[in-house]
Amino acid sequence: MTSDERIDKYEGPAGGWGSVKSLASIMVRTQALPRAAATLAQQNKTGGVACVSCAWAKPAHSHIAEFCENGAKATAWELTPKRVDADFFAQHTLTQLRTWSDHDLEFRGRLTEPLRFDAAQDRYVPVTWADAFADIGKQLAALEPASTVFYASGRASLETSYMYQLLARMYGNNNLPDSSNMCHETTSVALPESIGVPVGTVHLSDFDATDCVFFFGQNVGSNSPRMLHDLQAISKRGAPIISFNPLRERGLEAFKNPQSPLEMLHPGSTRISSQYHQVKIGGDIAAITGICKAVLALDEAAQAAGGKRVIDVDFIGTHTHGFEDFVAFLRESDWDALCHHAGLSREAMEAAAVVYAQARAVIGVYGMGLTQHRGGVQSVQMLVNLLLMRGNIGRSGAGVCPVRGHSNVQGQRTVGITEKPELAPLDRLAELYGFEPPRDKGLNTVAACQGVIKGEVRAFVGLGGNFLRAAPDTNALEAAWPSLDVTVHIATKLNRSHLLPGKTGYVLPCLGRMEIDRQASGEQAVSVEDSTTFIHGSRARAEPVAPTLLSEPAIVAGIAMAIPSVAEKGVPWRDWVGNYAKVRDAIERTWPDVFPNFNARLWQSGGFPRPNPARERKWNTKTERANFHVPRDLSATLVVNRDAADVLQLTTIRSNDQFNTTIYGDDDRFRGIHGTRKVVLMNLADIARFGLRDGQHVSLHTAVDDGVARSVADMRVTAYDIPAGCCAAYYPECNPLVPLWHHAIGSDVPAAKSIPVRISAIGA
Template sequence: MTEQKSDEPEIKPFAGPAGGWGSVRSLAEIMPREKIAPGTLVELGRQNKPDGFACVSCAWPKPADHHPFEFCEEGAKATAWELTTLRTTPDFFAAHTLTELRGWRDYDLEQHGRLTHPLRYDPATDKYVACSWAEAFDGIGAALKPIDPKAVVFYSSGRTSLEASYMYGLMARMFGNQNLPDSSNMCHESTSVGLKAAIGVPVGTTQLEDFKHCDAILFFGQNVGSNAPRMLHDLRACRKRGVEIITFNPLKERGLERFTDPQNPIEMATLAETNISTQYHQVRAGGDIAAMTGIAKYLIEWDDAARAAGEPEVLDHAFIKAHTNGFPAFAATVRAAEWDAIERESGLARAELEESAKVYAKAKAVMAIYGMGLTQHVKGVENVRMVVNLLLMRGNIGKPGAGPTPVRGHSNVQGQRTVGITEKTDLVPVDRLEARYGFIAPREKGLDTVESCRGVIDGSVKAFVALGGNFLRAVPETAAMEAAWPNLDLSVQIATKLNRNHLVPGKLTYLLPCLGRIEEDVQASGPQAVSVEDSTSCIHGSRGKVAPASPHLLSEPAIVAEIAKRILPANPRADWDGWVADYATIRASIAETYPDVFKDYEANLFKPGGMWKGNKASERIWLTESGKAEFHTPAGLSATGFADAAGRYRLMTLRSNDQFNTTIYGYHDRFRGVKGTRDVLFINAADMAAAGLTEGQIVALESDAGDGVARRRDGLIVTPYDIPAGCLGAYYPECNGLIPVEHHAEQSHVPAAKSVPVRIVA
């Protein structure tokens, strides 16, 4: 296969709904492109079923009462992507240097197919060459053992199972570090920090059942149609029974506007649609704190007037008194906020925010759903805490149909944190680990994603082991990261397909192919199952049944075990071989380490709807220092972390509905009407005219971070779009190079990819 060229770009508005026949046509197109075997269609019938496999893309829950086809367009693409019959063999690498392959598009690299053999980079030929597994593991062990453990990073993708994640985190700590960055560092760490400080738990409090009990939903910064389409069924059901859904999002996303259920024959036959949002407010990027302040201001002042007049209270003062701390300071700041400043920063009219507040005040049970549109800002943690403030004002945590509902990305990114993939000691029972395995665990904080990037750039990180993912493509500061990566003494990449990170080698580099989740994993005790945790803290079993893409693949637990045996002293308490032989023994060790979370783990592994791990905040038990839920007073109205200035725009990096994170399934962003290209700059029409730009003009973006570092992205097609003034949109990960590594959320260190200061260069 040679590199495929882009189709002729075509940009025109899309008039259809989310779902519907557009989804069907999209799936019909990808199946033959992946040269799918007939059995794959059978596998789609097992996707997200209680006795099947957990989707390898998003973390939306698997319902107990499932649909006949419990998958969405994006999930089916992910399954087709993994079960492709295309292969990337040693012969492919014999024909292509890494220098040549770095000129290929992301899509073409992964589209070439599944990796089949373990590989070692040969710097003399600039090619990967096949090697044995023993050679790879021995080489990795020999390279890692002399390196200071503090200079080694163990990264993991959010797709990694609970079993492999537990082993991986234990290996890192026994090696001597907690340098365990993962996908959460790049997306929802602001949630983990913000919710834990506010309500004592680092995750949302709701479950699928709550959709049946809410009477209003506040929806912030999440593109459900592209990133968690199965949620549309729950939102549709809510709308059918009259639930108000108030959306705050800079762009009009089709999934939050209109939806045709592909599982409903009548809707498909009649082209019927369900309107999802009852109010849709296009808040400026970084303007959510201001918008929520406006809602809170209206509610507090309405409540002040009602209490003075002896009328019913608007706020739940009984709940506030019994369960919260810090309300007076928060209320005073909100009362003092000026409407002119709120309107200017949010980009919304006072009347719009008051209308939202009226709906919220009327509702008895409110869910607040949000995504990276809140978390990926400099003030991302404050965004999350403002969501909590709104919910606390009317007691909307700890009762049916109410609570914060963060939408996680990768299918097990939340679960990884549950079993120890974290750089923070306070999130791991290190005393229990030490007692069980007989070693002294590190107590100092390890490196998160931002700190790992700093370490690669400044040379203090010497080795990088990646259990999945496409780290170099997902992180900010692309040019500096790629320039520094070859200085690593060791780079180990565990993957199913070729991606950009694999093409930038260290001094010693191994590319190790692993089994996919949908493939049958047979070990000494027989076929194995793994488990994952969804966005609502429910744990699900997953069993693959498809024949592996190559007889040379190993499972993730097997690869972790072999590396551990090479870099750690023998320890009879850590039975790496026994764990690999029978994954139930890994789960038994997880349950002993986390007994409160994984009670009856094995017995409930395939429980329909999942095994809920529990949540104290949902019981109104607040595991905070004060013992109460905490109101937080924001320091300002903007979440961007930089000031507006002439010629400075707020860039949001976006995903298309033809990708999942860094994986590009194709070049058709159907909902935004873009086909054949990803080199697009979405801009407000008035901004375009004021800047003297014309539709279709090719421009560049330059960083306007003021740090003296030149960052530039060329070749973007100017495209007028319904986007707030002063804001721009462009695709992720192509524009990650414009994000400074130090442009990140305070406290959580999440890269602030939803409001990046840039200028347009015509």
């Protein structure tokens, strides 16, 4: 370890003075406070700006400060006065910059002018917007449409996303992978089969009405801290919160509200979880099966005693399909097998079942701890099975609640960012714009990566994000990336993906969502959709960091108008850029049932919800009912080597000092890790079993035999409270360990939460 690295145990709660100190530190480091103050005062409030960090719900009646530690970090990151301009690139070649860390690249500040890669100099050089658009249009027009990928990260507005999907389809393909493909595509596959909608059924008001919450694989303290306000209120009124997670996360244990002077001055904190079960990595299917089996036993005992049924037989008989097969599966499931795969005792699962059976209305919350597994679709459907047993879908205070990550990743899907033609309103687009949209299935993230490696993908256009760092099989992908003919990145900050340009490479700097966007009709507003399907307007407060920046809609329109086959189709791109309300009118015409009176409702307090038939117990499934699904396996992990004695199951994790691939610093306060991200968290028994010691440096190797050696070196062994047979390390540093083929069955989401690995000591 270097002198600034240390590992200690964090005893404090989520929030509290630790949050205040962390926020103060990043404001000082980014020099953003003067620009950020007015934005933070209105962040996530009606009439204010929507945070660019997580997608948690924005309440109608906001707190004094409706932002969290990570949201404030994202704001400071975007509103820093630091700049990366032509002088910076004159001093640094891309070869040199590739040695920099993710943090150091983004910390240098905001991109301010369009850049073109100069291979002779190994540098980006300035270019005019007109020349950039003209050349990009020329290059893309020369390619087969099927060979171009249009990727979208999760932060682009509804207006930009609508324009972007229309650009791709008019260009000639459905190659619209997005960050959903890397996280909640599993949700988009599992929930339609179970309840007929691709999104959760819970609104923010349900948290006020619930009397029990079940939590699976979602680290609220780091990934959606504003949600802690709702969980704190639930806990304070005595409602149980039952959590299942391999690691004990501070946000699920204790919370001190930084906005409450009384709490901040008091030594105590609010207990969040009333039961905390450290399930094995990939053991959620078995754990939920055990709970369901115990609920069934409680129902049978109630019947035998002449008491009230535990199972909601009226709901099941009227609204569900497949219950008999599911009951047969539960009866056949062996407790020893369930305990083995879940890593929990029978008593623990039965204790959770008793609380569930006594609750009137239950919310099931989950995150990528369920979705990023080989058996992710089955994991999500098992949670739905549990909720269906007692009618906890379509009831006040109850429902399924997937917690989405990026601020508008769910909304992008709503307005057509999808590679699946059956999910896009192609007939309506054809009617509105007079062209024949492509009908072939496009490339998702995994298929796009495979296409790059095989040489079939020739161009990549990225609307935000850091694709090369976020995607799996990093080393193979980076090796193939420079062979692309064209790369175009629309971005606010420099990141690793920009440092591996294609033969023709552009970086196009855009306004951030928090910067005032002035167009022909005046200052513009945009819109986003939160995790609970509510649409919100967003109005910026800060002056742009540079006058040379264009908005995301202006850049998308500039590319569209530079491609002859797109420009000739007559879309009013210039009018849309001049007035985003016209884009919202177009969205409303495309989805009149989803966005009626869109512009009139833009500033509705608390937002307005999308229609959600499952909330009304209307099931748009093949059976026209909610469906019980029997899982194929009790474990969500890879079958090969799953139980080998020398193999551990690795889960990738995020620190509380990062958001997705954006690294704000090298500390992880909640886990007591400071000054480094190169750690592997291990159970003490496993450290001893492998003959290792705490603090020793090791390499991790993917434990599969597919002819490709994958490893990550120089990781510090760190003893941690994690189930035996499991280990954890940071994302995206461990993405090189994830094979492209190692993904959720049915959704293709990279299975980054359960990677079989072997460990070797450095020098061994």
